[in-house]
Amino acid sequence: MGKLKYPLGILITIIIGMLLNMLWCCNCWGNDNSIKNDKTAPIVGEKSEQSINADKAINTAGYLILNDQDGNLIAEATNHLNFKVSDYKHLEPIETDVVKSYGKIKTYLEKHPNQKFHITGLYTSDEKNNSAFTNLGEARANDVKNHLSSLGYDTTHMEIKGKLSNQLDTRNGIVYGPINYHLTDFPSGKSAALLENELDNLAADIRANPLILHFATGASTINLSNEQREKISKMVHYLDARPQASLISVGHTDNTGSRSTNTTISANRAEFAKSYLVENGISSSRIQSSGKGPDEPIATNDTEEGKEQNRRVVVTLK
Structure with missing residues (x-):
């Protein structure tokens, strides 16, 4: 029995050592498996390409980004122009990095006069269009175009449009960065000639089908139909493409009352439409x-119907 004590003691020591080693390897200090099983521990590892792209999409929401046609970055800002819900005028003040980015874009366009700058305004289906344009997005794009024009951008090399998007970042009544940009080649050669022909046809169409606004007696508001909004969009497009062009707003009345009074009323209505x-x-x-x-x-x-037709303002190309 005495001879067995020594080997038995060694065996017990080995067994205890193995058990302690297993406990040590399985505890939360030294084994990655325990981290994976611990839901409170951070998981560290390589992200999949899909998750990286998802993160990028989230992080750039509301950013100002413009690449050239080869995908090279021209300008980027972690902010953008923002708008109130259902509004088409950007909020002030404009962040410094946005101002700098617009400066970089302007410099690029001046060095590349063969490029056409496209501005797309976005809007959601929940927003109301209180503008004179066909949709709220187009009105926002026009607002941005006007801001860039005030910075010295050439509007003849710009084009605006609106697009529905229900993926906008909207918080606390503010829509963050609902504007996209991209570049294309400006028409040249035969394409430029076709563009000029299209503009001539557009001018003829505007003159043949002017914007006509009818006014009830004492009316002080303007409610546009979809057709009237489309006419305004065409006019804006033409004015942007041809800086020398202008519009004229002419007021008319029926024959109720004196001629001098009606002349004043018609002038006021024309000025109201202009405003x-x-x-x-x-x-x-x-x-x-x-x-x-x-x-x-x-x-x-x-007849009253005839008088109603005569109480009008006609807006067309001068």
Whole structure:
């Protein structure tokens, strides 16, 4: 029995050592498996390409980013122009990095006059369009275009449009960065000639189908139809492409009352229509207004329906 004590003691010591080693390896201090099983511990490892792209998409939401057509970065800012929900005028003040980015874009466009700068305004289906444009996104794009024009951008090399998107970053009544940008080649050669022909046709269409606004007696608001909004969009597009062009707003009345009074009323209505367009982003220097009173009726003044047709403002190319 005495001979067995020594080997038995060694065996017990080995067994105890193995048990202690197993306990040590399985505890939370020295084994990665325990970290994986511990839901409170951070997981460290390589991200999949999908997760990296998802993170990038989240992090750049509301950013100002513009690449050239080869994918090279021209300008980037971690902020952008922001708008109130259902509004088309950007909020002030503008962040410093956004101002710097617009400066970089302007420099790039000046060095690359063959490039066309596209501005796409975004809007959600929950927002209301209180603008004169076909949709709120187009109105936002026009607002940005006007801001860039004030910085010296060439509007003849710019194009605006609106696009529906329900993926916008909207918080506390603010829509963050609902504007996208991209570049294309500006038309040259035969394409430039076709563009000029299209603009000539557009001018003819605007003159043949002017914007006509009818006013009830004492009316002080303007409610546009979709067709009227489309006409305004066409006018803005033409004015951007041809800086020498301008609009004229002419007011008319029925024959109720004196001619002098009606002339004043018609002039006021024409100026009111002009103010409405200016409020919606058309420069006041590009619109003239005048009143012709009852002198140019388009319907009989013997009926109320005819008088209603005569109480109008006509907006078209000068």
